[in-house]
Amino acid sequence: MNFFNISGYPDAKGHFGAFGGRYVAETLMPALLELEQAYRTIVPTPEFQKELNYLMHHYVGRPTPLFYAKRLSEHLGGAAIYLKREDLAHTGAHKINNTLGQTLLAQRMGKRKVIAETGAGQHGVATATTAALFGMECKVFMGTEDIQRQAPNVQRMKLLGAEVVPVSSGTGTLKDAMNEALRYWVGAVQDTFYVIGSVAGPHPYPVMVRDFQKIIGEEARAQIFAMCQRLPTTLIACVGGGSNSMGLFYPFLNDPVEILGVEAAGKGVKTGKHAATLTAGSVGVLHGSKSYLLQDANGQIIEAHSISAGLDYPGVGPEHSMLKEAKRVRYESIEDGQALEAFQTLCALEGIIPALESSHALAQAMIEARKRPKSDILMVCLSGRGDKDLGIVASALKKGESA
Amino acid sequence: MNRIQKTFDSLKEKNEKALVGFVTAGDPNISESLKIIKAMCKAGLDILELGIPFSDPTADGPVIQRSSGRAIANGMTLKIALDMTRQIRQETDIPMILFSYYNPIHAYGNKAFYEDAVSSGADGVLIVDLPPEESDEMTSTWSGKELSLIRLIAPTTPVARMKSIADSASGFLYLVSKTGVTGSDGLNTGDVGTHIRTLRSVARLPICVGFGISTAEDVASVASVADGIVIGSAYERLIEENLNHADLPGLLAERTSIYKAATRITR
Numbered sequence: 172m173n174f175f176n177i178s179g180y181p182d183a184k185g186h187f188g189a190f191g192g193r194y195v196a197e198t199l200m201p202a203l204l205e206l207e208q209a210y211r212t213i214v215p216t217p218e219f220q221k222e223l224n225y226l227m228h229h230y231v232g233r234p235t236p237l238f239y240a241k242r243l244s245e246h247l248g249g250a251a252i253y254l255k256r257e258d259l260a261h262t263g264a265h266k267i268n269n270t271l272g273q274t275l276l277a278q279r280m281g282k283r284k285v286i287a288e289t290g291a292g293q294h295g296v297a298t299a300t301t302a303a304l305f306g307m308e309c310k311v312f313m314g315t316e317d318i319q320r321q322a323p324n325v326q327r328m329k330l331l332g333a334e335v336v337p338v339s340s341g342t343g344t345l346k347d348a349m350n351e352a353l354r355y356w357v358g359a360v361q362d363t364f365y366v367i368g369s370v371a372g373p374h375p376y377p378v379m380v381r382d383f384q385k386i387i388g389e390e391a392r393a394q395i396f397a398m399c400q401r402l403p404t405t406l407i408a409c410v411g412g413g414s415n416s417m418g419l420f421y422p423f424l425n426d427p428v429e430i431l432g433v434e435a436a437g438k439g440v441k442t443g444k445h446a447a448t449l450t451a452g453s454v455g456v457l458h459g460s461k462s463y464l465l466q467d468a469n470g471q472i473i474e475a476h477s478i479s480a481g482l483d484y485p486g487v488g489p490e491h492s493m494l495k496e497a498k499r500v501r502y503e504s505i506e507d508g509q510a511l512e513a514f515q516t517l518c519a520l521e522g523i524i525p526a527l528e529s530s531h532a533l534a535q536a537m538i539e540a541r542k543r544p545k546s547d548i549l550m551v552c553l554s555g556r557g558d559k560d561l562g563i564v565a566s567a568l569k570k571g572e573s574a
Numbered sequence: 575m576n577r578i579q580k581t582f583d584s585l586k587e588k589n590e591k592a593l594v595g596f597v598t599a600g601d602p603n604i605s606e607s608l609k610i611i612k613a614m615c616k617a618g619l620d621i622l623e624l625g626i627p628f629s630d631p632t633a634d635g636p637v638i639q640r641s642s643g644r645a646i647a648n649g650m651t652l653k654i655a656l657d658m659t660r661q662i663r664q665e666t667d668i669p670m671i672l673f674s675y676y677n678p679i680h681a682y683g684n685k686a687f688y689e690d691a692v693s694s695g696a697d698g699v700l701i702v703d704l705p706p707e708e709s710d711e712m713t714s715t716w717s718g719k720e721l722s723l724i725r726l727i728a729p730t731t732p733v734a735r736m737k738s739i740a741d742s743a744s745g746f747l748y749l750v751s752k753t754g755v756t757g758s759d760g761l762n763t764g765d766v767g768t769h770i771r772t773l774r775s776v777a778r779l780p781i782c783v784g785f786g787i788s789t790a791e792d793v794a795s796v797a798s799v800a801d802g803i804v805i806g807s808a809y810e811r812l813i814e815e816n817l818n819h820a821d822l823p824g825l826l827a828e829r830t831s832i833y834k835a836a837t838r839i840t841r
Binding site for chain 1: 629630632633652675678680682725726735753
């Protein structure tokens with residue numbers, strides 16, 4: 172395992188080694204510089220931290236539990252699996268850690284309107300939630316394909332007072348939602364705060380989102396020491412844009428801990444219908460930062476595919492690209508069918524319905540656990556709950572039966 | 575003296591402003607696109623901006639998004655656009671600016687792009703999503719200074735930043751008329767005038783204004799304050815609305831002469 176010195180990243184211009192940066196239209200540059208300044212000066216203040224911590228505890232419900240999945244571990248017959256229960260955070264996923272931080276920052280910056288892009292709808296719901304909490308106007312851009320497959324979350328956002336803006340360009344998924352959110356922001360940048368939901372986008376978003384999400388790993392680190400008096404052997408989390416995984420990984424980067432990021436292999440990396448950016452992509456620039464991408468030889472972006480809307484994205488956060496090149500994190504990929512199987516297994520053995528995104532991490536954990544001794548500890552980020560996915564799972568299982 | 579500077583100098587003598595026309599390379603298809611561009615050049619276009627289509631054009635409104643989509647669907651690539659540039663160069667002396675997002679250039683290779691752009695006869699490049707903070711990685715691979723790097727100035731750009739951008743720019747400065755994507759309406763020439771005065775106080779290069787300029791009246795009113803007027807979405811809208819027209823090049827040529835007439839200052 173390669174140890175990695177995390178100090179010094181990102182640099183002053185937001186570069187994580189060869190990745191990251193700010194590749195945006197000039198209209199947005201001043202807003203990003205203003206945001207970076209606000210992030211550096213407002214977020215570290217005791218007043219900001221005090222309010223954030225208060226809300227993280229009393230509103231979000233942190234700390235979320237670390238749960239030993241005893242029946243699942245015994246069923247697999249190998250390593251012990253511990254689940255970091257982000258599904259138990261308010262709104263049912265880790266996304267709220269970040270939206271709470273960003274919305275609070277928006278409020279301190281005097282912005283009254285927020286916008287967000289969403290894929291699975293979890294980030295949209297989390298943004299709509301914190302916007303409601305602070306009485307701010309909220310617009311959420313969502314692909315038409317995702318609006319169909321994540322209908323429950325669309326209902327939730329509307330109830331929370333957000334306007335859901337359908338995006339039909341491209342394949343109507345997360346990438347297109349982000350394009351449209353960026354376009355809207357170019358026109359509304361003077362009074363609108365863009366709440367980006369992943370460790371992607373232009374600087375300072377990747378570092379800011381990671382810092383708001385690193386509470387996942389900080390809590391999990393303390394919890395595993397309290398429960399087992401030692402570090403885990405391996406961390407496992409799913410990677411779409413990569414926010415829950417960066418949140419879990421970051422506090423462990425300097426520890427002697429193996430780290431696995433799990434991408435969506437969709438119908439199989441070889442079929443071309445996948446979202447395994449780090450596994451099968453190449454370096455380029457999309458949505459404001461340089462990172463691994465799914466693209467053709469001419470630099471046109473290729474549509475991603477995954478059964479999980481939250482992983483259905485042809486890019487990935489720049490810090491992940493750096494960690495891949497530094498060989499600090501190993502990236503694997505899991506196909507739609509394997510994720511579905513892990514989804515069902517966790518429901519049956521532990522009484523927990525995981526999000527399809529998190530099911531990718533679980534599927535990898537199940538593969539690893541079987542190969543390893545009982546003394547190994549695998550810590551998995553259960554990034555969200557799966558209620559939103561029941562429709563997709565039901566129809567996928569039906570298709571599987573009739574096939 | 576390079577073609578860009580020559581063009582602005584000679585227009586100044588004639589008391590005219592530059593008509594800068596943007597079309598997406600390969601829209602509606604490659605051969606028709608070449609005919610359209612040649613016809614526009616003959617009809618009085620002063621500077622050509624050749625758009626390299628990108629799958630995810632986040633600074634563009636729906637009209638240019640759709641034109642990019644048509645071009646990509648027809649197999650358009652940066653390599654073919656450079657071939658087109660070479661062909662157009664055989665017939666005209668007007669400056670040609672390649673207008674692109676960064677990813678297609680990055681995928682082509684920054685060094686190879688410079689060499690091939692220069693040899694094809696291009697005079698400059700404008701990369702929408704490559705601000706000065708990030709452009710060194712590209713220009714440091716360039717073997718010469720024969721390609722002007724056209725910089726964008728936005729209404730949100732503070733004056734100190736305007737100055738630092740202007741200091742590192744060459745060719746001309748492209749002033750975005752309003753906050754928003756290409757093709758959005760609500761052109762406010764009063765605001766444009768204010769931004770131009772601020773920009774002129776810190777910059778010596780000619781200033782061209784673009785975004786949201788679509789009528790001859792718009793052109794005439796921006797021409798009274800700027801050195802050049804960029805028309806993009808209005809041309810692309812004309813192409814889109816007349817995809818089956820028998821003489822698309824003729825339509826664009828006709829529109830070009832109307833815009834060009836509006837750049838001649840009479841006072």
